[in-house]
Amino acid sequence: MILHICEWLEQIRWIIAVNSSPSGAVIVELIHYLSFFLLIGTIAFVDLRVLGIAARKQSVTAIAEQLFPLTWLGLTFATLSGFILFAGYATAFVRTDVFQFKIFVILAAAIFGFLVQWRITRQARLSAKSGKSVAPDFGTRLLALISLVLWIGAILASLEVAALTGLG
Amino acid sequence: MSTIQDFGSWLQNTPWALAITGSDWAYPFVQLIHFSGLSLWVGTIFAVDFRLLGFGKNRQTPAQLSQSVLVWNWIGFGIALLGGFLLFACSAATYLRNPAFLVKLGILVPLGLIWHVIVQRRARNWNDPSGLPAGAKIAGSVELLLWVCVAAAAVLIPTVG
Numbered sequence: 001m002i003l004h005i006c007e008w009l010e011q012i013r014w015i016i017a018v019n020s021s022p023s024g025a026v027i028v029e030l031i032h033y034l035s036f037f038l039l040i041g042t043i044a045f046v047d048l049r050v051l052g053i054a055a056r057k058q059s060v061t062a063i064a065e066q067l068f069p070l071t072w073l074g075l076t077f078a079t080l081s082g083f084i085l086f087a088g089y090a091t092a093f094v095r096t097d098v099f100q101f102k103i104f105v106i107l108a109a110a111i112f113g114f115l116v117q118w119r120i121t122r123q124a125r126l127s128a129k130s131g132k133s134v135a136p137d138f139g140t141r142l143l144a145l146i147s148l149v150l151w152i153g154a155i156l157a158s159l160e161v162a163a164l165t166g167l168g
Numbered sequence: 169m170s171t172i173q174d175f176g177s178w179l180q181n182t183p184w185a186l187a188i189t190g191s192d193w194a195y196p197f198v199q200l201i202h203f204s205g206l207s208l209w210v211g212t213i214f215a216v217d218f219r220l221l222g223f224g225k226n227r228q229t230p231a232q233l234s235q236s237v238l239v240w241n242w243i244g245f246g247i248a249l250l251g252g253f254l255l256f257a258c259s260a261a262t263y264l265r266n267p268a269f270l271v272k273l274g275i276l277v278p279l280g281l282i283w284h285v286i287v288q289r290r291a292r293n294w295n296d297p298s299g300l301p302a303g304a305k306i307a308g309s310v311e312l313l314l315w316v317c318v319a320a321a322a323v324l325i326p327t328v329g
Contacts, residue, residue: 022327030323034210034316041211045240055236058228063236065227070215073224152204159199 006090019088032081036158039074040151042067043113047151050116050136050144060136061124068117075110096165102157109150116143176261185257195258202251208244212237213284213315216291220308226297230304234291241288268328272321280314287311 009015018024048054049063086093093099119140127134136144179185188194216234218224228236256263263269287307294304 026320026323026327030316030320033323034214034319037207037210038214039211040204040207041209041244042215044208045212045215045237048240049236054240058232058236062227062232066219066225066233067215069224070211070218074211152200155203155207156196156200159196159203163196163199 002094003091006094009087009090012087015084015087018084025085025088028081028084031077032085035074035077035081037074039071039078040155042071042074043116044148044151046071046120047116047144047148050120051141051148052135059133060120061127064117064120071113092165093161096161098157098160098164102154102161105150105154105157109147109154112143112147112150116140116147119143172264173261176264179257179260182257185254185260188254189258198251198254198258200251202248202255205244205247205249205251208240209248210244210315210319212241212244213311216287217308217312220287220291220294220300220304221312222300222305229295229297230291230300231293231295234288234294238288263325266325266328268321268324272318272325276314276318276321280311280318283307283311283314 018028045054046060046064046067049056049058049060055063120136123134123136123140180189188198216230216237219226219228219230219233290303290307294300
Protein backbone atom coordinates (compact mmCIF):
# COMPACT_ATOMS: atom_id res chain seq x y z
CA MET A 1 0.00 0.00 0.00
CA ILE A 2 2.70 2.49 1.07
CA LEU A 3 4.89 1.42 -1.85
CA HIS A 4 1.98 2.02 -4.29
CA ILE A 5 1.54 5.55 -2.90
CA CYS A 6 5.30 6.13 -3.23
CA GLU A 7 5.28 4.89 -6.85
CA TRP A 8 2.35 7.21 -7.59
CA LEU A 9 4.18 10.16 -5.96
CA GLU A 10 7.25 9.55 -8.13
CA GLN A 11 5.07 9.77 -11.28
CA ILE A 12 3.52 13.16 -10.48
CA ARG A 13 4.60 15.55 -13.23
CA TRP A 14 5.54 18.58 -11.14
CA ILE A 15 7.45 16.38 -8.67
CA ILE A 16 9.47 14.95 -11.57
CA ALA A 17 9.95 18.46 -13.03
CA VAL A 18 11.22 19.94 -9.74
CA ASN A 19 13.53 17.05 -8.85
CA SER A 20 14.97 16.64 -12.35
CA SER A 21 15.64 20.36 -12.83
CA PRO A 22 19.02 21.35 -11.31
CA SER A 23 17.78 24.81 -10.30
CA GLY A 24 14.45 23.46 -8.98
CA ALA A 25 16.15 20.87 -6.76
CA VAL A 26 18.65 23.48 -5.47
CA ILE A 27 15.85 25.94 -4.58
CA VAL A 28 13.81 23.28 -2.76
CA GLU A 29 16.96 22.08 -0.95
CA LEU A 30 17.75 25.67 0.04
CA ILE A 31 14.23 26.18 1.45
CA HIS A 32 14.54 22.85 3.29
CA TYR A 33 17.86 23.77 4.94
CA LEU A 34 16.85 27.33 5.89
CA SER A 35 13.46 26.35 7.30
CA PHE A 36 15.13 23.52 9.26
CA PHE A 37 17.62 26.03 10.72
CA LEU A 38 14.75 28.37 11.66
CA LEU A 39 12.82 25.50 13.24
CA ILE A 40 15.70 24.06 15.25
CA GLY A 41 17.39 27.38 16.09
CA THR A 42 14.24 28.91 17.57
CA ILE A 43 13.04 25.81 19.45
CA ALA A 44 16.54 25.10 20.79
CA PHE A 45 16.74 28.67 22.07
CA VAL A 46 13.36 28.36 23.85
CA ASP A 47 14.49 25.00 25.32
CA LEU A 48 17.75 26.59 26.53
CA ARG A 49 15.78 29.43 28.14
CA VAL A 50 13.41 26.98 29.87
CA LEU A 51 16.47 25.11 31.17
CA GLY A 52 17.77 28.40 32.60
CA ILE A 53 20.88 28.43 30.37
CA ALA A 54 20.00 31.27 27.95
CA ALA A 55 18.59 34.81 28.25
CA ARG A 56 17.78 34.61 31.95
CA LYS A 57 16.92 38.33 32.11
CA GLN A 58 13.97 37.82 29.74
CA SER A 59 10.82 35.94 30.77
CA VAL A 60 10.28 32.44 29.37
CA THR A 61 6.77 33.44 28.23
CA ALA A 62 7.96 36.50 26.26
CA ILE A 63 10.65 34.50 24.46
CA ALA A 64 8.36 31.54 23.79
CA GLU A 65 5.53 33.75 22.47
CA GLN A 66 7.99 35.57 20.19
CA LEU A 67 9.77 32.47 18.85
CA PHE A 68 7.23 29.60 18.77
CA PRO A 69 5.31 30.98 15.73
CA LEU A 70 8.62 30.99 13.83
CA THR A 71 9.33 27.43 14.99
CA TRP A 72 6.05 26.19 13.51
CA LEU A 73 6.58 28.29 10.38
CA GLY A 74 9.97 26.59 10.00
CA LEU A 75 8.40 23.16 10.56
CA THR A 76 5.72 23.86 7.92
CA PHE A 77 8.23 24.90 5.24
CA ALA A 78 10.70 22.13 6.19
CA THR A 79 7.87 19.57 5.89
CA LEU A 80 6.61 20.91 2.54
CA SER A 81 10.08 21.16 0.97
CA GLY A 82 11.10 17.83 2.54
CA PHE A 83 8.00 16.21 1.08
CA ILE A 84 8.91 17.43 -2.43
CA LEU A 85 12.49 16.11 -2.06
CA PHE A 86 11.14 12.82 -0.65
CA ALA A 87 8.46 12.38 -3.33
CA GLY A 88 11.00 12.37 -6.16
CA TYR A 89 12.69 9.24 -4.75
CA ALA A 90 9.89 8.02 -2.49
CA THR A 91 10.27 4.25 -3.09
CA ALA A 92 14.02 4.40 -2.33
CA PHE A 93 13.55 6.55 0.79
CA VAL A 94 10.68 4.54 2.26
CA ARG A 95 12.65 1.28 2.09
CA THR A 96 15.52 2.80 4.12
CA ASP A 97 15.60 2.12 7.87
CA VAL A 98 17.54 5.29 8.66
CA PHE A 99 14.94 7.44 6.82
CA GLN A 100 12.11 5.82 8.81
CA PHE A 101 14.12 6.49 11.97
CA LYS A 102 14.61 10.15 10.92
CA ILE A 103 10.85 10.65 10.48
CA PHE A 104 10.19 8.96 13.83
CA VAL A 105 12.71 11.24 15.63
CA ILE A 106 11.29 14.39 13.96
CA LEU A 107 7.72 13.41 14.91
CA ALA A 108 8.80 12.76 18.50
CA ALA A 109 10.73 16.06 18.61
CA ALA A 110 7.70 17.97 17.24
CA ILE A 111 5.42 16.36 19.86
CA PHE A 112 7.83 17.34 22.66
CA GLY A 113 8.05 20.86 21.16
CA PHE A 114 4.24 21.14 21.34
CA LEU A 115 4.30 19.86 24.93
CA VAL A 116 6.89 22.48 25.95
CA GLN A 117 4.78 25.21 24.35
CA TRP A 118 1.61 23.90 26.04
CA ARG A 119 3.28 23.81 29.49
CA ILE A 120 4.71 27.34 29.07
CA THR A 121 1.30 28.71 28.01
CA ARG A 122 -0.39 26.96 30.96
CA GLN A 123 2.19 28.31 33.41
CA ALA A 124 1.82 31.82 31.96
CA ARG A 125 -1.95 31.65 32.61
CA LEU A 126 -1.35 30.49 36.20
CA SER A 127 1.21 33.29 36.69
CA ALA A 128 -1.26 35.86 35.34
CA LYS A 129 -3.97 34.60 37.75
CA SER A 130 -1.73 34.64 40.81
CA GLY A 131 0.05 37.84 39.77
CA LYS A 132 3.42 36.19 40.50
CA SER A 133 6.09 35.27 37.98
CA VAL A 134 6.68 31.51 38.18
CA ALA A 135 9.85 29.79 36.93
CA PRO A 136 9.35 26.70 34.72
CA ASP A 137 8.68 23.63 36.87
CA PHE A 138 10.69 20.39 36.77
CA GLY A 139 8.30 18.75 34.28
CA THR A 140 8.62 21.62 31.79
CA ARG A 141 12.41 21.64 32.13
CA LEU A 142 12.53 17.87 31.58
CA LEU A 143 10.36 18.20 28.45
CA ALA A 144 12.62 20.99 27.17
CA LEU A 145 15.72 18.83 27.70
CA ILE A 146 14.13 15.90 25.85
CA SER A 147 13.03 18.26 23.04
CA LEU A 148 16.58 19.64 22.71
CA VAL A 149 18.13 16.15 22.59
CA LEU A 150 15.54 14.97 20.05
CA TRP A 151 16.16 17.93 17.72
CA ILE A 152 19.91 17.29 17.82
CA GLY A 153 19.06 13.64 17.09
CA ALA A 154 16.91 14.81 14.16
CA ILE A 155 19.90 16.65 12.64
CA LEU A 156 22.11 13.57 13.09
CA ALA A 157 19.47 11.24 11.61
CA SER A 158 19.04 13.59 8.62
CA LEU A 159 22.80 13.59 8.02
CA GLU A 160 22.95 9.81 8.35
CA VAL A 161 20.24 9.39 5.67
CA ALA A 162 22.53 11.12 3.18
CA ALA A 163 25.71 9.44 4.47
CA LEU A 164 24.38 5.86 4.53
CA THR A 165 22.09 5.88 1.52
CA GLY A 166 23.36 8.64 -0.77
CA LEU A 167 19.79 9.98 -0.88
CA GLY A 168 18.77 13.51 0.06
CA MET B 169 50.98 24.13 -7.37
CA SER B 170 50.04 27.41 -5.68
CA THR B 171 50.76 28.15 -2.03
CA ILE B 172 47.07 28.01 -1.16
CA GLN B 173 46.76 24.56 -2.77
CA ASP B 174 49.90 23.44 -0.89
CA PHE B 175 48.23 24.58 2.32
CA GLY B 176 45.06 22.67 1.40
CA SER B 177 47.02 19.47 0.72
CA TRP B 178 48.96 19.85 3.96
CA LEU B 179 45.77 20.45 5.98
CA GLN B 180 43.88 17.46 4.61
CA ASN B 181 46.90 15.21 5.30
CA THR B 182 47.24 16.22 8.96
CA PRO B 183 46.71 13.17 11.24
CA TRP B 184 43.47 14.52 12.76
CA ALA B 185 41.98 15.36 9.33
CA LEU B 186 42.88 11.87 8.08
CA ALA B 187 41.37 10.38 11.25
CA ILE B 188 38.03 12.16 10.61
CA THR B 189 38.01 11.17 6.92
CA GLY B 190 38.94 7.57 7.68
CA SER B 191 36.39 7.04 10.44
CA ASP B 192 32.86 5.76 9.80
CA TRP B 193 31.31 7.74 12.65
CA ALA B 194 33.50 10.85 13.03
CA TYR B 195 32.47 12.58 9.78
CA PRO B 196 28.71 12.62 10.51
CA PHE B 197 29.45 13.87 14.04
CA VAL B 198 31.57 16.72 12.65
CA GLN B 199 28.67 17.51 10.28
CA LEU B 200 26.36 17.41 13.31
CA ILE B 201 28.55 20.03 15.06
CA HIS B 202 28.45 22.25 11.96
CA PHE B 203 24.68 21.94 11.42
CA SER B 204 23.80 22.35 15.12
CA GLY B 205 25.83 25.57 15.24
CA LEU B 206 24.27 26.77 11.97
CA SER B 207 20.77 26.12 13.33
CA LEU B 208 21.41 28.34 16.35
CA TRP B 209 23.21 30.98 14.28
CA VAL B 210 20.75 31.19 11.36
CA GLY B 211 17.63 30.52 13.47
CA THR B 212 18.33 33.39 15.87
CA ILE B 213 19.41 35.77 13.07
CA PHE B 214 16.21 35.06 11.11
CA ALA B 215 14.10 35.54 14.26
CA VAL B 216 15.52 39.07 14.72
CA ASP B 217 15.29 39.87 10.98
CA PHE B 218 11.64 38.75 10.78
CA ARG B 219 10.91 40.92 13.83
CA LEU B 220 12.58 43.90 12.11
CA LEU B 221 10.39 43.28 9.07
CA GLY B 222 7.31 43.30 11.31
CA PHE B 223 6.61 39.65 10.54
CA GLY B 224 5.27 37.51 13.38
CA LYS B 225 4.52 38.45 16.96
CA ASN B 226 5.50 41.74 18.59
CA ARG B 227 5.85 40.27 22.08
CA GLN B 228 9.43 41.59 22.30
CA THR B 229 10.89 44.73 20.74
CA PRO B 230 13.78 44.14 18.28
CA ALA B 231 16.13 45.50 20.97
CA GLN B 232 14.86 42.98 23.56
CA LEU B 233 14.91 40.06 21.12
CA SER B 234 18.37 40.91 19.78
CA GLN B 235 19.70 41.21 23.32
CA SER B 236 18.04 37.91 24.36
CA VAL B 237 19.63 35.89 21.58
CA LEU B 238 22.99 37.72 21.44
CA VAL B 239 25.13 35.27 23.46
CA TRP B 240 23.71 32.07 21.97
CA ASN B 241 23.74 33.58 18.50
CA TRP B 242 27.54 33.90 18.74
CA ILE B 243 27.89 30.54 20.52
CA GLY B 244 26.08 29.08 17.49
CA PHE B 245 28.53 30.84 15.19
CA GLY B 246 31.49 29.46 17.18
CA ILE B 247 30.11 25.90 16.99
CA ALA B 248 29.38 26.27 13.25
CA LEU B 249 32.88 27.65 12.66
CA LEU B 250 34.51 24.75 14.52
CA GLY B 251 32.48 22.13 12.64
CA GLY B 252 32.94 23.99 9.34
CA PHE B 253 36.71 24.17 9.76
CA LEU B 254 36.92 20.43 10.51
CA LEU B 255 34.76 19.62 7.46
CA PHE B 256 36.90 21.93 5.32
CA ALA B 257 40.10 20.33 6.63
CA CYS B 258 38.96 16.87 5.45
CA SER B 259 38.95 17.95 1.77
CA ALA B 260 40.71 21.31 1.90
CA ALA B 261 42.43 21.12 -1.52
CA THR B 262 39.13 20.25 -3.23
CA TYR B 263 37.24 23.03 -1.42
CA LEU B 264 39.91 25.57 -2.38
CA ARG B 265 39.28 24.79 -6.06
CA ASN B 266 35.48 25.08 -5.74
CA PRO B 267 34.09 28.43 -7.01
CA ALA B 268 30.91 28.23 -4.87
CA PHE B 269 33.00 27.62 -1.73
CA LEU B 270 35.37 30.49 -2.59
CA VAL B 271 32.46 32.90 -3.18
CA LYS B 272 30.79 31.73 0.03
CA LEU B 273 33.83 32.04 2.28
CA GLY B 274 35.68 34.84 0.49
CA ILE B 275 32.82 37.26 -0.17
CA LEU B 276 29.41 36.32 1.23
CA VAL B 277 30.32 35.19 4.77
CA PRO B 278 32.51 38.27 5.49
CA LEU B 279 29.77 40.54 4.11
CA GLY B 280 27.13 38.74 6.15
CA LEU B 281 29.23 38.97 9.32
CA ILE B 282 29.93 42.71 8.90
CA TRP B 283 26.26 43.41 8.22
CA HIS B 284 25.18 41.23 11.14
CA VAL B 285 27.41 43.14 13.59
CA ILE B 286 26.03 46.45 12.28
CA VAL B 287 22.42 45.24 12.67
CA GLN B 288 23.11 43.85 16.13
CA ARG B 289 24.59 47.18 17.28
CA ARG B 290 21.79 49.24 15.71
CA ALA B 291 19.07 46.96 17.11
CA ARG B 292 19.87 48.22 20.63
CA ASN B 293 18.15 51.48 19.67
CA TRP B 294 15.10 49.88 18.06
CA ASN B 295 13.11 49.71 21.25
CA ASP B 296 9.90 51.51 20.35
CA PRO B 297 7.01 49.00 20.45
CA SER B 298 4.74 51.29 18.40
CA GLY B 299 6.86 51.31 15.26
CA LEU B 300 10.25 50.94 13.66
CA PRO B 301 12.17 53.27 11.34
CA ALA B 302 12.39 52.33 7.66
CA GLY B 303 16.11 51.68 8.22
CA ALA B 304 15.25 48.74 10.47
CA LYS B 305 13.24 47.05 7.74
CA ILE B 306 16.00 47.62 5.20
CA ALA B 307 18.62 46.28 7.63
CA GLY B 308 16.53 43.14 8.28
CA SER B 309 15.82 42.52 4.57
CA VAL B 310 19.47 42.94 3.56
CA GLU B 311 20.64 40.60 6.32
CA LEU B 312 18.05 37.96 5.38
CA LEU B 313 19.09 38.18 1.73
CA LEU B 314 22.80 37.92 2.58
CA TRP B 315 22.39 34.74 4.64
CA VAL B 316 20.08 33.21 2.03
CA CYS B 317 22.90 33.85 -0.49
CA VAL B 318 25.44 32.22 1.87
CA ALA B 319 23.19 29.15 2.16
CA ALA B 320 22.64 29.08 -1.63
CA ALA B 321 26.40 29.11 -2.23
CA ALA B 322 26.78 26.27 0.31
CA VAL B 323 24.07 24.20 -1.40
CA LEU B 324 25.81 24.76 -4.76
CA ILE B 325 29.21 23.49 -3.51
CA PRO B 326 28.60 19.81 -4.46
CA THR B 327 26.96 20.85 -7.77
CA VAL B 328 29.79 23.00 -9.12
CA GLY B 329 32.67 21.04 -7.54
